[in-house]
Amino acid sequence: MTEPLLSVRDIRKQITLHILDGKQVSPLRGVSFDLAPGEFLGIVGPSGAGKSSLIKCLNRTYLADDGTANYRSASGEIVDLLHAPERTMIRLRRTEIHYVSQFLKAPPRVPVLDVVASVIVNRGGDPAEARARAAETLSMLGIGPELQSSYPSLFSGGEQQRVNVARALVDPPRLLLLDEPTSALDAENRARVLEIVRRAQANGTAMIGIFHDIEMLQQLADNVIVLEDGLVTQHGPIGSVQIPGYIEAGAAEFV
Amino acid sequence: MEALTESGIRPPDTAAEQPLLRVRGLTKHYQSASGGLIVACEDVTFDVYPGEVLGIVGESGSGKSTVLQCLFQDVMPTSGEAYLSSFLGGTRNLWEADRRERRHLRTHDMSMVYQNPRQGLNLMVTAGGNIAERLLAAEWREVADIRAKASDYLSRTEVPLERMDDFPAFFSGGMQQRVQIAKALANNPALVLLDELTTGLDVSVQAGVLDLVRDIQHRLGMTAIVVSHDLGVIRLLADRTLVMKDGHVVEAGLTDQILEDPQHPYTQLLVNCVTH
Amino acid sequence: MPSVSTLLEDRGAAFAGYSFAFLDDMAKREIRRAILKGVAIPGHQVPFGSREMPIARGWGTGGLQLTLALVGGSDVIKVIDQGDDASVNAVNLRRLIAKTTGATETLDTAAATLIQTRHRIPEEVMREGQVLILQVPIPEPLRLVERSVAAARSMHAEMDYSRMWLALYEDIVRRGEVSAGAGYPVMVNGRFVMAPSPIPRWDIPKLDNARCLFLFGAGREKRIYVVPPFTKVEPLEFDDYPFDTEHFDGKACALSGATNAYLVESPTEDGGSRWTASDTNYADKVLAGQEVDTKWKR
Numbered sequence: 001m002t003e004p005l006l007s008v009r010d011i012r013k014q015i016t017l018h019i020l021d022g023k024q025v026s027p028l029r030g031v032s033f034d035l036a037p038g039e040f041l042g043i044v045g046p047s048g049a050g051k052s053s054l055i056k057c058l059n060r061t062y063l064a065d066d067g068t069a070n071y072r073s074a075s076g077e078i079v080d081l082l083h084a085p086e087r088t089m090i091r092l093r094r095t096e097i098h099y100v101s102q103f104l105k106a107p108p109r110v111p112v113l114d115v116v117a118s119v120i121v122n123r124g125g126d127p128a129e130a131r132a133r134a135a136e137t138l139s140m141l142g143i144g145p146e147l148q149s150s151y152p153s154l155f156s157g158g159e160q161q162r163v164n165v166a167r168a169l170v171d172p173p174r175l176l177l178l179d180e181p182t183s184a185l186d187a188e189n190r191a192r193v194l195e196i197v198r199r200a201q202a203n204g205t206a207m208i209g210i211f212h213d214i215e216m217l218q219q220l221a222d223n224v225i226v227l228e229d230g231l232v233t234q235h236g237p238i239g240s241v242q243i244p245g246y247i248e249a250g251a252a253e254f255v
Numbered sequence: 256m257e258a259l260t261e262s263g264i265r266p267p268d269t270a271a272e273q274p275l276l277r278v279r280g281l282t283k284h285y286q287s288a289s290g291g292l293i294v295a296c297e298d299v300t301f302d303v304y305p306g307e308v309l310g311i312v313g314e315s316g317s318g319k320s321t322v323l324q325c326l327f328q329d330v331m332p333t334s335g336e337a338y339l340s341s342f343l344g345g346t347r348n349l350w351e352a353d354r355r356e357r358r359h360l361r362t363h364d365m366s367m368v369y370q371n372p373r374q375g376l377n378l379m380v381t382a383g384g385n386i387a388e389r390l391l392a393a394e395w396r397e398v399a400d401i402r403a404k405a406s407d408y409l410s411r412t413e414v415p416l417e418r419m420d421d422f423p424a425f426f427s428g429g430m431q432q433r434v435q436i437a438k439a440l441a442n443n444p445a446l447v448l449l450d451e452l453t454t455g456l457d458v459s460v461q462a463g464v465l466d467l468v469r470d471i472q473h474r475l476g477m478t479a480i481v482v483s484h485d486l487g488v489i490r491l492l493a494d495r496t497l498v499m500k501d502g503h504v505v506e507a508g509l510t511d512q513i514l515e516d517p518q519h520p521y522t523q524l525l526v527n528c529v530t531h
Numbered sequence: 532m533p534s535v536s537t538l539l540e541d542r543g544a545a546f547a548g549y550s551f552a553f554l555d556d557m558a559k560r561e562i563r564r565a566i567l568k569g570v571a572i573p574g575h576q577v578p579f580g581s582r583e584m585p586i587a588r589g590w591g592t593g594g595l596q597l598t599l600a601l602v603g604g605s606d607v608i609k610v611i612d613q614g615d616d617a618s619v620n621a622v623n624l625r626r627l628i629a630k631t632t633g634a635t636e637t638l639d640t641a642a643a644t645l646i647q648t649r650h651r652i653p654e655e656v657m658r659e660g661q662v663l664i665l666q667v668p669i670p671e672p673l674r675l676v677e678r679s680v681a682a683a684r685s686m687h688a689e690m691d692y693s694r695m696w697l698a699l700y701e702d703i704v705r706r707g708e709v710s711a712g713a714g715y716p717v718m719v720n721g722r723f724v725m726a727p728s729p730i731p732r733w734d735i736p737k738l739d740n741a742r743c744l745f746l747f748g749a750g751r752e753k754r755i756y757v758v759p760p761f762t763k764v765e766p767l768e769f770d771d772y773p774f775d776t777e778h779f780d781g782k783a784c785a786l787s788g789a790t791n792a793y794l795v796e797s798p799t800e801d802g803g804s805r806w807t808a809s810d811t812n813y814a815d816k817v818l819a820g821q822e823v824d825t826k827w828k829r
Contacts, residue, residue, distance in 0.1 A: 018520030019527055060509055062516040086495050086509050087272060087304055107491060109466055118473075355689045362693070384701050391700065392693035397770040398703055420704050 310493025569757030574719025592750025
């Protein structure tokens with residue numbers, strides 16, 4: 001039995017909305033799971049179940065109130081992603097943990113090619129080689145050379161999502177956190193994403209992904225967590241978990 | 256075997272990373288006209304690491320500019336300590352340095368880009384001369400070398416070289432800001448302080464100046480503190496951010512965390528004002 | 532009119548009620564102390580309580596006070612006004628000094644023990660024991676780049692001369708050279724930037740490592756400063772824009788034929804002009820066929 005890449009224990013997250021007279025919401029009420037190296041863990045659940053909150057807590061975009069998320073880094077150190085120094089998180093984000101949100105957050109007025117290449121450059125890669133790999137990855141995702149010199153802010157939602165995926169996979173990280181990366185894609189482009197994600201899987205990238213699309217999930221996930229009201233209600237191999245009906249219904253909205 | 260922390264976790268290797276700047280308990284009080292005490296900033300503590308951009312956000316009067324002014328020795332604090340690793344081996348509190356050391360600090364170790372270019376530039380000295388001033392302070396004594404270096408900085412900041420021997424007094428606000436940034440880069444200071452650098456500029460010009468700073472930061476790995484009331488500027492430039500209100504740091508964290516999961520009521524208000 | 536020598540014989544009567552050398556003893560003592568401090572800190576401006584003199588401020592009161600504080604009855608004094616011993620101002624200053632002290636007057640640079648001068652250093656090399664007292668209108672070399680006296684003083688204290696260098700840089704950018712003609716700024720003993728008084732560039736190299744003592748007095752500005760013998764004095768210069776003196780393109784003095792001298796142009800009756808040596812004593816010596824040592828730099 002290999003040691004887990006990530007061991008999550010009892011993550012709790014409470015949000016106090018001071019501008020709404022201190023109203024409190026609790027998106028995570030004690031979530032635990034292990035992620036093996038190279039594993040793809042799918043997360044499903046109804047809206048508001050805490051899926052995005054979980055991913056954001058692991059990326060430290062959200063501050064968890066309690067729990068641990070011990071991550072074994074490439075250098076063998078164990079880092080609690082919920083409590084590690086900010087500088088450690090910045091380093092891990094640059095080198096081995098990548099978070100893909102539903103929406104592209106790229107700096108303005110930078111050509112798509114450079115947006116994607118910068119991931120490799122920031123890891124110390126050669127700029128020319130980075131651009132070559134960025135061009136290749138974007139092309140695989142259906143964003144051809146004619147678009148690569150444009151600014152992503154001019155792109156459609158679907159194109160922006162593919163740029164986002166390209167950033168994540170131009171140099172596959174050790175841990176990839178995916179928050180509905182295909183929500184705005186049509187079937188053809190979902191297939192392209194599927195293909196490139198599989199390559200990363202084959203490369204050993206472990207992933208935690210939120211998908212509304214049951215097909216994507218069935219083709220990619222090793223295991224699935226069902227999250228409901230901030231708690232894990234099911235956790236097991238993709239075939240053994242009862243996928244609630246709302247997943248497919250949700251996917252239908254986007255197809 | 257490495258020591259374990261209380262939670263039994265081995266400290267991450269980043270713990271070995273040494274901050275470039277350590278600020279501890281920075282406090283600045285003023286006497287008001289009526290004799291009362293005005294707190295400009297109180298017990299401000301933070302670190303800045305090599306190659307990172309630290310953002311300080313807050314409304315006017317929050318004390319964020321006072322922090323920069325104290326660091327750049329424009330204003331002396333009431334109390335506090337600050338150590339810059341490039342300055343006398345990081346052993347001397349910046350606010351206990353003598354005048355000569357402080358001048359060295361301002362011409363070699365740090366630079367400041369002020370909101371108002373009049374503060375950072377001598378408008379009746381040529382654009383090249385403004386950059387030359389820092390080089391001359393570093394004992395450059397060859398006009399050709401000085402001009403080559405000044406041209407280099409000006410072209411990096413996209414100031415047309417034919418303007419090098421003109422007075423910045425006759426430049427546009429955006430161009431003045433570019434000259435100020437070029438001057439700030441001269442002598443490769445360890446730390447660059449940027450105070451509301453886009454506030455006085457037209458929106459279209461702001462974008463160009465921000466792109467420039469981001470680009471320079473990427474290419475040169477510049478370490479900087481960016482002070483702004485504008486969360487957009489902070490989002491674009493800063494890795495980590497401090498939120499200041501009424502002279503106090505009310506929140507500190509990764510910039511995306513500050514923006515997406517603000518903890519303090521004031522930060523929540525600030526973030527919501529921007530996004531809605 | 533009584534002659535100078537009659538007056539000197541008659542000194543006791545003519546100057547009854549005046550101190551020896553006009554100044555009172557306390558003033559002389561203060562000035563000598565300032566000189567000693569100046570010798571100890573070459574190029575540093577030492578403040579002193581400048582006294583009212585029987586000539587107007589701006590006419591050499593600083594130089595005159597230095598002279599009067601140092602002169603003794605056995606001194607041989609010479610006064611130069613822009614190279615000329617015979618100008619009204621030079622003659623009157625020389626007479627005043629001689630009359631109130633009994634010192635001997637001379638026009639001969641080599642014979643003088645004390646020389647007071649306005650805006651020139653003699654062409655003839657001065658030797659050990661001789662003193663050259665220069666009249667200074669503006670003692671602060673940083674005046675043009677820093678208006679605040681207090682700020683200029685702290686710049687000296689911190690040896691912060693980047694603004695001065697910047698002014699030179701700007702000059703080169705605008706004019707292709709450092710335009711300062713008279714009073715080119717110099718660095719003394721590697722420490723203080725000093726205003727050499729408005730001497731021409733021609734005279735600047737003479738300040739370096741000289742055998743004589745240079746005293747600078749600014750009466751209106753109340754400052755004394757000193758370049759002691761054998762002190763390093765370097766003009767501020769960029770490596771690629773070296774300091775240079777005036778050139779006279781092979782011209783010679785129209786009166787004496789002297790070539791190795793600072794020449795000045797004056798109009799002639801026929802509407803043209805002629806060039807003559809500004810140092811009249813030097814011209815006289817050349818005319819008389821005397822050997823004159825002008826090699827200040829050894």
